[in-house]
Amino acid sequence: MKSTVKRLVSATAAAALSLGIAAGAQAASHSETFKIGVVTFLSGGAAESFGVPAWNGGKLLIDMLNKGELPAPYDQKGFGGLMIEAIEIDEAGGATKQVQEFRNLVQREKVDAVLGYVSSGDCLAVPPVAEELKAFLVLYDCGTPRVFEEGSYNYVFRTAAHAAMDNISLAKYMTSRGIKVGSFAGVNQDYAWGHDSWADFVASMGVLMPDAKATTSLFPKIFAGQYGTEISAVMREKPDLLHSSLWGGDLQAFMLQASARGIHKRMQIALAAGDHVIPQLGQKMPDGIILGARGMNGLAAHAKGGELVDLLWDRYKAEYGVFPVQAPFRMWQGLLGVKAAVEKAMKANGGKKPTAEQMAAAMKGLTWEAPSGTITMALGNGHQAIQPNAIGTTKWDEAAGEMTLVDVEYYDAECVNPPNGVKAVDWIKAGFPGAKCD
Amino acid sequence: MDLILVILVDGLIYGAWLFIVSVGLTLVFGVLGILNLAHGSLYAIGAYSTATAVGIYFAYGGDAFPLGSYAVMALAALLVAVVIAPLLERGLLRHFYHRDEVIGVLVTYGVFLILEDAIKLIWGVDPLFVYEPYDLLGMVEAGPLFYVAYDFLVIAVSAVAGFAVWYFLNRTRRGKVMLAVIHDREMSQTMGVNVDKVFLLAFGAGVFLAAFGGALTAPMISVSPGIGVNVIIVAFAVIIIGGLGSIEGAALGAVMVGISRAASVHLMPELELFIIYFVMAVVLIFRPEGIFVRTQTRKI
Numbered sequence: 001m002k003s004t005v006k007r008l009v010s011a012t013a014a015a016a017l018s019l020g021i022a023a024g025a026q027a028a029s030h031s032e033t034f035k036i037g038v039v040t041f042l043s044g045g046a047a048e049s050f051g052v053p054a055w056n057g058g059k060l061l062i063d064m065l066n067k068g069e070l071p072a073p074y075d076q077k078g079f080g081g082l083m084i085e086a087i088e089i090d091e092a093g094g095a096t097k098q099v100q101e102f103r104n105l106v107q108r109e110k111v112d113a114v115l116g117y118v119s120s121g122d123c124l125a126v127p128p129v130a131e132e133l134k135a136f137l138v139l140y141d142c143g144t145p146r147v148f149e150e151g152s153y154n155y156v157f158r159t160a161a162h163a164a165m166d167n168i169s170l171a172k173y174m175t176s177r178g179i180k181v182g183s184f185a186g187v188n189q190d191y192a193w194g195h196d197s198w199a200d201f202v203a204s205m206g207v208l209m210p211d212a213k214a215t216t217s218l219f220p221k222i223f224a225g226q227y228g229t230e231i232s233a234v235m236r237e238k239p240d241l242l243h244s245s246l247w248g249g250d251l252q253a254f255m256l257q258a259s260a261r262g263i264h265k266r267m268q269i270a271l272a273a274g275d276h277v278i279p280q281l282g283q284k285m286p287d288g289i290i291l292g293a294r295g296m297n298g299l300a301a302h303a304k305g306g307e308l309v310d311l312l313w314d315r316y317k318a319e320y321g322v323f324p325v326q327a328p329f330r331m332w333q334g335l336l337g338v339k340a341a342v343e344k345a346m347k348a349n350g351g352k353k354p355t356a357e358q359m360a361a362a363m364k365g366l367t368w369e370a371p372s373g374t375i376t377m378a379l380g381n382g383h384q385a386i387q388p389n390a391i392g393t394t395k396w397d398e399a400a401g402e403m404t405l406v407d408v409e410y411y412d413a414e415c416v417n418p419p420n421g422v423k424a425v426d427w428i429k430a431g432f433p434g435a436k437c438d
Numbered sequence: 439m440d441l442i443l444v445i446l447v448d449g450l451i452y453g454a455w456l457f458i459v460s461v462g463l464t465l466v467f468g469v470l471g472i473l474n475l476a477h478g479s480l481y482a483i484g485a486y487s488t489a490t491a492v493g494i495y496f497a498y499g500g501d502a503f504p505l506g507s508y509a510v511m512a513l514a515a516l517l518v519a520v521v522i523a524p525l526l527e528r529g530l531l532r533h534f535y536h537r538d539e540v541i542g543v544l545v546t547y548g549v550f551l552i553l554e555d556a557i558k559l560i561w562g563v564d565p566l567f568v569y570e571p572y573d574l575l576g577m578v579e580a581g582p583l584f585y586v587a588y589d590f591l592v593i594a595v596s597a598v599a600g601f602a603v604w605y606f607l608n609r610t611r612r613g614k615v616m617l618a619v620i621h622d623r624e625m626s627q628t629m630g631v632n633v634d635k636v637f638l639l640a641f642g643a644g645v646f647l648a649a650f651g652g653a654l655t656a657p658m659i660s661v662s663p664g665i666g667v668n669v670i671i672v673a674f675a676v677i678i679i680g681g682l683g684s685i686e687g688a689a690l691g692a693v694m695v696g697i698s699r700a701a702s703v704h705l706m707p708e709l710e711l712f713i714i715y716f717v718m719a720v721v722l723i724f725r726p727e728g729i730f731v732r733t734q735t736r737k738i
Binding site: 047221 | 440441444447448449451452455558563564565567569572573577582583584585586588589655658659660662663664665667668699700703704707708710711
């Protein structure tokens, strides 16, 4: 009897102990988080157009992911059950500061991944440091093709397509919509983005509309604010088409000053990345402006619809009182890409939190669904994304009291992005060999 | 012929804007001897205040009398001057009048940084728009092109503002007292001039002109953080060409920069940025103190 009691006590104690250990283990796995550093412009000239809307979208999506509010395949809470803990960093201050901030995130904050960078300068400066520290880095926004065309990295990925596709798509839109272009001019900012955009557009037009002549190309300095003289110069030239990749406050000021002088009635205006100023300009953005959103983002994504787009569109609008433009879409595709990579790596890792090496291996060549379409890490040996694009024409909806996009043309990712190993500008000049267009 | 006319019109429009944003800077330097790096922030505050005030005006029935928005713009700039000028001048700058000019530059740079953050704290980072006054006057045909009539209003206002400042300094008793203070502060004080009052008045006028420049610009741009930074750079070029402290110099410098920039955009756009500083360099080679300031000998 005594021994039975003894055995019972021992068994109960053992059971209690094992339950306790299990409970403890359970608690440990629940308390484990995935720390992600998010770097974007929270102040300065790019904050209002890109950084702040992107981070607003990021906060919203992280909250929804932690609560498990997304549909399949994103219905698992957080990243593979790990609650997401974000540390946001302001990108303002230049590349030197961002390199230091990146080191702080990795070495002091011990983040598991860094998602960030709008500025092309930062996107070129930070990757070598990520390689040195063996830290998982995802570039979510910047446009320069040079990151993977001139460099090769193991731990660095970019989840948004580079900028060549914006201008290739614009040129394709002119041909597919039958817009007659005898001559065209450009007003682009005087730094890499403006010059690259103009060069890509001129090269694309050279292939698709060889008879169209490039006339004036103006490069006012970034944040110039005053465009009266540039507008006069373009109006005096009387081109059929005006191309511009201006963004943010510069684009808003340009459209206010140009539309007041009726420039849109005298020539077709095409804006490579113009969707993001519509919420601010409203009806001051005239009807009939052709514009892109650096991907199938914003109004173009909404026009196409889908479960994920509709859910995020409605939640963003309810939360911030304005519709999401391109920046939140790029943040969403970046975060969902990280989620897909982390969960793939965890699956291969027995459900444990993956290392930077395991996440990098999982992300290489990955394909995932985002509100902006199917994203594939097809370039830069599996490190650079391609994505579908869309171009449309503005039209004010009087009844709804909001701007819409009409005559939207959608382009498959492989139609407007070069194949792996080919530089964008070489691909354009060769006449888009191997492009897969429907 | 058309091209020359277009260059002249574009140059005058840009030059008038340059003048209105730089005349306050040269006035403050002339009287107080302080190179006010916070001038760009005061311009930005003028733009923000105007955007807010005109927005309120139209929200509360301003549509019935839209021309009233121009008065609201001027009042907003005046309010900025009345609130900020005494705070800055009496509270801070007066402690540095007898120090080296470099100290003044550092102090106003500090003020610039504080005001830039204050703008974000008050108005946030979202842009403000106040385009109603820009469209109000319609369009004007000049040669082969159409211009917004508001641009010509800016030319007129700049001319009136420049003349008013010149007239005040050269044709009124108070203005002559101010000139006396510029020439010899100590002697003016011994003659019974209230130098503190003169300084406050001059700084207040400088702040008003900066804010008024912002007010006039607000309807043509998206009023957002950082708009004052570029203004201060180009304003410096203008007043250096004309001569630090010279109103006539600021006017001539603004017109020179405006027309040479317009000519460059129309004829050689790749030189647009270079041309402004080229003009400045050429002037400084022949007139190291600027066009309207006489070179002064000094004892070693």
